[in-house]
Each structure stands twice: as structure tokens, then as C-alpha cells.
Amino acid sequence: MGETAVSVENVRKRYGDLWALDGASFHIDFGECFALLGPNGAGKTTVTEILEGYRHRDSGTASVLGQDPEHGDRAWRSQIGIVLQSDRDLGDLTVAEAVEHFTGYYANPRDPADVIAAVGLTEKAKSRNEKLSGGQRRRLDVALGIIGRPRVLFLDEPTTGFDPEARREFWTLIEGLKAEGTTILLTTHYLEEAEHLADRVAIISRGKVLACDTPTLLGGRERSSARVSWMQDGIRVESQTMDPTRAVIDLAERFGSEIPGLEIHRETLEDVYLSLLQDDRYVEGGDSE
Amino acid sequence: MTTATAAPRLPSTLAIGRRRVSIELKQFFRDRNSAVFNFAFPMVLLIIFGSVFGGQNIAPDITFAQYFVAGMIASGVLYTSFQNLSIAIPLEREDGTLKRLQGTPMPKASYFVGKIGTVFVAYTAQVVILIVVGVLFYGIQLPSTALQWFTFLWASVLGLIGCTLLGIAFSVVPKTGRGASAVATPIVLVLQFTSGVFFVFTQLPHWMQVFASIFPLKWLAQAMRSVFLPEYAAAMEPAGNWELPMCAFMLALWCVIGLVLSILFFRWTPRGSN
Numbered sequence: 001m002g003e004t005a006v007s008v009e010n011v012r013k014r015y016g017d018l019w020a021l022d023g024a025s026f027h028i029d030f031g032e033c034f035a036l037l038g039p040n041g042a043g044k045t046t047v048t049e050i051l052e053g054y055r056h057r058d059s060g061t062a063s064v065l066g067q068d069p070e071h072g073d074r075a076w077r078s079q080i081g082i083v084l085q086s087d088r089d090l091g092d093l094t095v096a097e098a099v100e101h102f103t104g105y106y107a108n109p110r111d112p113a114d115v116i117a118a119v120g121l122t123e124k125a126k127s128r129n130e131k132l133s134g135g136q137r138r139r140l141d142v143a144l145g146i147i148g149r150p151r152v153l154f155l156d157e158p159t160t161g162f163d164p165e166a167r168r169e170f171w172t173l174i175e176g177l178k179a180e181g182t183t184i185l186l187t188t189h190y191l192e193e194a195e196h197l198a199d200r201v202a203i204i205s206r207g208k209v210l211a212c213d214t215p216t217l218l219g220g221r222e223r224s225s226a227r228v229s230w231m232q233d234g235i236r237v238e239s240q241t242m243d244p245t246r247a248v249i250d251l252a253e254r255f256g257s258e259i260p261g262l263e264i265h266r267e268t269l270e271d272v273y274l275s276l277l278q279d280d281r282y283v284e285g286g287d288s289e
Numbered sequence: 290m291t292t293a294t295a296a297p298r299l300p301s302t303l304a305i306g307r308r309r310v311s312i313e314l315k316q317f318f319r320d321r322n323s324a325v326f327n328f329a330f331p332m333v334l335l336i337i338f339g340s341v342f343g344g345q346n347i348a349p350d351i352t353f354a355q356y357f358v359a360g361m362i363a364s365g366v367l368y369t370s371f372q373n374l375s376i377a378i379p380l381e382r383e384d385g386t387l388k389r390l391q392g393t394p395m396p397k398a399s400y401f402v403g404k405i406g407t408v409f410v411a412y413t414a415q416v417v418i419l420i421v422v423g424v425l426f427y428g429i430q431l432p433s434t435a436l437q438w439f440t441f442l443w444a445s446v447l448g449l450i451g452c453t454l455l456g457i458a459f460s461v462v463p464k465t466g467r468g469a470s471a472v473a474t475p476i477v478l479v480l481q482f483t484s485g486v487f488f489v490f491t492q493l494p495h496w497m498q499v500f501a502s503i504f505p506l507k508w509l510a511q512a513m514r515s516v517f518l519p520e521y522a523a524a525m526e527p528a529g530n531w532e533l534p535m536c537a538f539m540l541a542l543w544c545v546i547g548l549v550l551s552i553l554f555f556r557w558t559p560r561g562s563n
Contacts, residue, residue: 052392053392054388054391054392054558074299074394074396075299075394077392077393077394078299078394080392082389082392082393084385084388084389084392086385087384087385087388087389088384088385089381089384089385089386089389090386091384092315092316092319092320093312093315093316093319097312097315101308101312102393104300104304104305104308105299105300105305105308105393105394105395106299106300106394107297107298107299107300108297144389148393148394
């Protein structure tokens with residue numbers, strides 16, 4: 001088995017005059033959870049759908065489990081799991097009926113009751129799918145995505161519209177799949193989701209990958225300056241420094257004891273993300289949608 | 290290169306097709322639209338026409354109700370196959386059903402097996418409803434010879450196959466799922482008016498008869514009349530006999546046309562996406 005589960009090399013895709021993908025490249029290792037982060041219209045769904053075999057690409061190479069997705073056969077399909085955006089199908093069926101039905105498509109499916117329990121829908125198993133809330137509906141989609149024991153799972157904006165608690169529960173579910181060794185490609189526009197779940201994050205904008213690294217190293221975060229602040233005479237004082245440890249030692253010596261209201265801020269993933277997008281717009285001299 | 294693991298075999302096309310039939314039937318019978326279009330509506334038509342004209346005789350001992358039941362069973366083929374699919378498939382294309390299936394290892398043929406199976410079961414249920422209502426309330430006579438039942442069988446099967454394929458092909462015409470019934474229903478209605486369902490065929494203007502003779506419903510209704518009307522009623526047909534070989538030929542021809550059109554035009558995704 002090779003190291004790489006998914007690879008995308010210089011893929012381009014045009015809709016009319018618009019290059020939805022303009023030379024995107026990245027790869028995902030086996031067992032990795034990889035997040036594609038970017039604003040709406042950045043090309044996240046387009047690249048995901050190319051990898052799922054739904055869309056044709058204009059140029060470049062793409063491979064999932066060693067196959068070109070455009071020519072994926074049944075054996076290949078049985079090893080990938082897909083969770084699309086906003087499905088409204090299967091409304092007349094119950095959760096249990098839908099999950100049980102799809103077990104029949106695979107050679108070695110998971111147990112339907114186990115999967116329903118894993119996504120937290122046991123209490124809803126006998127409810128019609130049209131009666132599920134948005135979050136429950138997405139969890140059903142995940143159940144159907146993992147029923148065939150996929151080696152690679154695609155999750156396209158799985159938590160859009162979730163309340164914070166539902167999002168947390170969903171993250172726990174994805175972490176469980178990760179622990180089983182499933183390779184996951186996740187697209188999201190929630191930064192904290194990418195930071196929480198992903199081993200590596202790629203920031204994508206206007207069809208190009210702007211940066212790709214672990215969430216902590218992305219955009220040189222660990223090397224960037226830090227902001228140290230503390231309280232002095234009832235006023236918050238700030239100092240921007242490349243050397244925060246030194247700054248804290250100096251402060252400790254100055255105060256002789258506890259530094260009042262000490263805070264150290266590193267650049268957050270959000271700061272990195274926004275500055276990358278800003279630079280991208282500036283370079284192109286225009287504004288994306 | 291990594292897919293060649295010694296995995297257990299995937300289920301066969303037919304096994305998945307059987308699963309599709311059972312899940313589609315569940316969805317079909319739970320969906321209010323299909324219940325209305327496929328069962329309630331034909332029954333209501335039979336009751337209305339049966340109550341208004343049913344007692345009138347179109348020949349010494351043939352009631353209009355007897356004539357009408359033959360036409361309604363022929364229409365039932367169109368309702369459950371052509372009309373049903375050309376409304377249901379655009380909705381499935383729109384709500385993500387087809388996209389989801391495309392993303393699974395389901396062979397595409399299994400989807401069509403599921404559709405054909407559902408159509409056959411729905412048609413059978415509808416015929417039973419029409420015959421029970423007809424016999425109980427309008428004194429409909431059931432066919433008495435084995436040959437008539439045989440004609441009923443082949444006409445139903447040929448009609449269902451052809452109109453199922455035509456429905457699959459026609460499902461690309463409606464632009465949206467919601468608009469699908471507005472496109473498909475009038476076609477069925479016009480064919481019913483011109484093909485000898487609502488009126489006695491030979492009493493229609495000649496040009497209308499010629500128009501209807503192009504399409505399958507006219508031939509289907511004629512074959513069904515040979516099943517439900519006494520032998521001497523054949524004299525009332527345009528050719529003076531039932532023309533069963535011609536009925537079979539025209540229905541088979543529409544099977545071929547339906548097959549060609551569905552292969553050429555059927556698509557899994559909405560227009561303008563690839």
C-alpha cells in the first residue's frame with residue numbers, strides 16, 4: 001500500500017469564464033484527516049466532487065486509492081464514502097430503513113444498528129427522515145457515508161447550520177472514525193472545526209491552494225510575533241515581540257512577583273487565514289465573491 | 290493498484306435491484322402524490338364516468354362502463370409508468386437521490402430494475418382497484434377466455450415496458466421537479482381524450498383518430514377492449530376487427546423507441562452541472 005490515499009496535482013476546472021480550480025495541488029496520507037478551508041466559491045466543493053468522481057476536470061491529475069476518480073469502478077466506489085451537501089432525499093423512509101437499505105450495496109457493510117448508534121440516532125431510528133432536524137439529517141448522511149466501511153471518507157461542509165453543541169457531538173463522531181484509521185477529506189468554512197479535527201489544513205481561495213500545513217504551523221504561526229499584555233496602574237499595556245519568553249522573564253523581574261493580568265496572544269488560525277486571503281486578493285487586484 | 294485486495298464480492302446487480310424494488314415500493318406507497326395520481330385519481334374518474342354514462346349502452350348489451358374500464362386499464366399503464374416516472378425521476382434528480390446512488394457501488398442497471406419492478410407492482414394494484422370498483426358498482430363483466438387473459442398479459446407487459454422507458458427518457462424534459470407534473474400530466478390527458486378512453490374511438494373526428502394512432506395508448510386501449518368487450522364488438526373498431534398483431538407491433542415499436550430515447554437522453558445530474 002502506498003503512503004498517499006488522495007493526490008491532486010495541478011488540477012484545473014473551468015465553468016464558462018471562471019476558473020473554479022486554477023492549478024490546485026495537495027495530497028492526503030492514509031489515516032490522515034485533511035481539511036480544505038476557504039470562503040464560499042473558493043473551489044472546495046469542485047475539487048471534492050472531482051475526487052468523488054462526480055465531475056470532470058479540464059487538466060491535471062487526480063487519484064483516490066490509486067485510481068483516477070473519473071474512471072472509478074464498483075470496487076473502487078465501495079471503498080469510498082461520500083457525504084454531500086444538503087441532501088433532502090429518503091424523506092419517506094425511517095432512519096433504520098434507509099441505513100439498512102444501503103448495507104445491501106456493499107460486500108462487507110457495518111452493522112446498521114451499530115452505525116445508527118455511532119451517529120447518535122438510536123432514539124430516532126423509527127422516525128421518518130423528513131422529520132429530522134438539520135443536525136440529525138446530516139448525521140444520517142454520515143451514517144450512509146460510512147455504512148460500507150470506506151477507506152476514504154469525503155465530508156463536504158458537514159456541520160453548516162449546526163448549533164455549537166451539535167457541532168461538538170459531530171466532531172466526536174469524526175474523531176472516532178479517525179481513530180479507526182479512516183482517511184478523511186473535510187471541507188469547511190469554520191476555522192475552529194479545521195483546527196480541532198484536521199491533521200493538516202489547506203487554505204484554498206479562487207481555485208488555488210494558498211498554504212498547506214498542520215494547524216499549528218500554518219502560515220508560519222509558530223514563528224510569528226506574539227502580543228504580551230498585562231495590567232499596569234489599572235491600564236492594559238501591550239507589547240508586540242518576537243521573543244515572548246524573554247518579555248515575560250523581564251516583566252517577572254520588574255514586578256518581583258505575579259504579573260497582574262498577564263496574557264500572551266499568538267496569531268490565531270483565523271489571523272493567518274484572513275491575512276492569506278487578503279494577500280491573495282491584493283495580488284490579483286480584485287475581489288472574489 | 291490498491292483496490293485489488295481480496296475483498297468479499299459485491300452483491301449482484303439483480304440482488305441490489307431487488308432491494309431497490311422493495312425500498313422504492315415503500316417510498317411509493319407512502320408518498321401522497323403518487324397515491325393520488327396512481328390510485329385515487331383513476332378510481333375517481335371511473336366513479337364519475339361510470340355514474341354519468343355507465344348505464345348508457347353503446348351496443349345492445351355493452352354498457353359504456355364496460356368500454357370505459359378497458360380504456361382506464363390501458364390508461365393505468367400510462368399513469369403508473371410514463372406519468373409516474375416522468376414526475377418522480379426529476380424530483381429524485383433534484384433532491385439528491387440520484388447523486389447519492391451514483392456515489393455508491395450500486396450498478397446503474399439496478400436502479401432501472403427498481404423502477405420497472407415498482408411500476409409493475411403499482412400497475413397490478415391499480416388494475417385490481419379498477420376491476421373491483423367496476424365489478425361491484427358498474428356490473429363490469431370479466432374476460433372469460435384464456436386467450437383474452439393472455440392478450441391482457443402481453444398488452445400490459447409490452448405497454449409497461451415501453452411506457453417505463455419513455456418515462457425514463459421523458460424525465461429529462463421538465464426543468465424542475467416541481468414543474469414535472471405540469472409537463473407530463475397534460476400529455477397523458479390529451480392521449481386519453483384522443484385514444485378512445487373517455488369517448489368511443491370511432492366517434493372521434495378522423496384526424497384525431499389518425500393522430501392517436503401514432504401513440505401507444507390507442508393500441509393499448511384497443512387491445513384491452515378485445516379483452517373486456519364481447520367478440521362481436523370488434524365490428525365497432527375502425528378496421529372492423531381488433532387488429533391484435535398491429536397492437537402488438539405498435540407497442541413493441543414504442544418499446545424500441547423508448548429504449549433508444551432513454552439511452553440517448555437519460556441523465557443522472559440536473560442540466561447544466563457536470
